[in-house]
Amino acid sequence: MTSPSPTGEVCPPRVGRVTLALVAMGVPGLLSLFLVYPPSGGVAPWAILANPAILLAAFAFAGASAAPVAGFSSRVAGRVAGANTSLVPDQWHRFLALGIVLGCAVGIADHVTRPLWQAVHAGPPSLVEAWSPAGLVVGVFYGGVIEEIIMRWGLMSLLVVVFRRLFGRGAPRPSSNVVWCAITLSALIFAAGHLPGLAAEGAVIGGPLLFRTLLWNGLLGVVFGAVFAHRDLESAMLCHAGFHIGLIPAALLFFSL
Numbered sequence: 001m002t003s004p005s006p007t008g009e010v011c012p013p014r015v016g017r018v019t020l021a022l023v024a025m026g027v028p029g030l031l032s033l034f035l036v037y038p039p040s041g042g043v044a045p046w047a048i049l050a051n052p053a054i055l056l057a058a059f060a061f062a063g064a065s066a067a068p069v070a071g072f073s074s075r076v077a078g079r080v081a082g083a084n085t086s087l088v089p090d091q092w093h094r095f096l097a098l099g100i101v102l103g104c105a106v107g108i109a110d111h112v113t114r115p116l117w118q119a120v121h122a123g124p125p126s127l128v129e130a131w132s133p134a135g136l137v138v139g140v141f142y143g144g145v146i147e148e149i150i151m152r153w154g155l156m157s158l159l160v161v162v163f164r165r166l167f168g169r170g171a172p173r174p175s176s177n178v179v180w181c182a183i184t185l186s187a188l189i190f191a192a193g194h195l196p197g198l199a200a201e202g203a204v205i206g207g208p209l210l211f212r213t214l215l216w217n218g219l220l221g222v223v224f225g226a227v228f229a230h231r232d233l234e235s236a237m238l239c240h241a242g243f244h245i246g247l248i249p250a251a252l253l254f255f256s257l
Contacts, residue, residue: 018064018077019057022149025076026056029142035134056146059154067153067233070160070182071174074153074233089235095227099239102223103246106216107131111254117208124203127216131251139244147190148237151221152228156186179229187221188214 030049037048064077078085089095111128118126159182164174191214198213199205205213220243228236 014081015061015064017080018074019061021076021080022060022064022074022153023057026060026146026149029138029144029146030056032138032141036138052142052146055150059150062155063149063153063157066157066161070157070164071179072153072157072160072228072233076234087234089232089238092235092238095231095235095238096242096245098223098227099242099244100246102220102239103243103248104250105246106220106243107247107250108253110212110216111250113212117212119204119206119209123209124198124201127247128251128254131247136244136248139247140241143244144237144241148224148228148233148240151186151190151193152225152236153233155189156182156225156228159185183222183225183229187218187225190221191215191217 030053033048033052034045063072063074067074067077075085075087075089079087107127111126114123114126114129118124124130160174160178163178163181164171168174168178194213194217195205195210198209203209220240224236224240227239
């Protein structure tokens with residue numbers, strides 16, 4: 001990863017190059033949105049991508065500035081900054097496997113418990129019921145890449161920097177408490193970010209559905225955040241992508257019954 005200056009800042013040219021590299025990584029995820037949100041009459045194709053593209057660029061830039069100060073790393077960012085490091089995370093298969101196990105377990109648990117949170121007339125489908133090949137592509141490329149750049153690389157790094165300044169008391173490195181506070185808060189924001197989508201689909205967000213949505217996504221956000229903090233951005237991306245892959249066996253299990 002890039003090395004901060006004695007003042008804790010990162011060289012602006014490196015910030016720009018890292019930002020561009022991460023935005024480029026997110027392009028397939030942006031394009032995948034056309035699979036689930038096809039252009040409609042009167043809506044220009046670029047309008048579908050405008051908001052997520054702006055968020056991607058903004059948080060890629062924020063993370064390029066804040067992540068080195070927070071002590072976080074990215075293999076892609078490191079290579080762009082001149083580090084001689086592999087783009088493939090060490091033991092990458094373990095993080096992919098962790099995500100697959102999570103996807104299978106959460107998918108089954110979500111489907112089995114749907115009578116508790118799924119309203120009769122306005123309840124959203126379970127993760128298993130909503131699964132589709134198009135959704136898998138979006139989950140892997142948009143969720144696994146873009147959401148990790150936004151929520152972990154950008155937001156979580158910024159939270160660590162803020163918490164460190166507020167509570168670090170001049171410590172040279174963020175404490176584990178500061179990091180875990182950032183992991184937890186970013187996970188809660190990540191979970192809450194799924195609520196507008198449910199509302200847009202017409203779901204009535206009552207207590208049970210609210211709890212279910214915050215529980216599963218908050219739990220996943222904590223896992224992805226911990227992987228990012230203790231390893232690197234690419235490992236968190238693999239874990240997140242693995243989650244969506246793990247929904248396949250869960251869907252096959254219940255579709256075959």
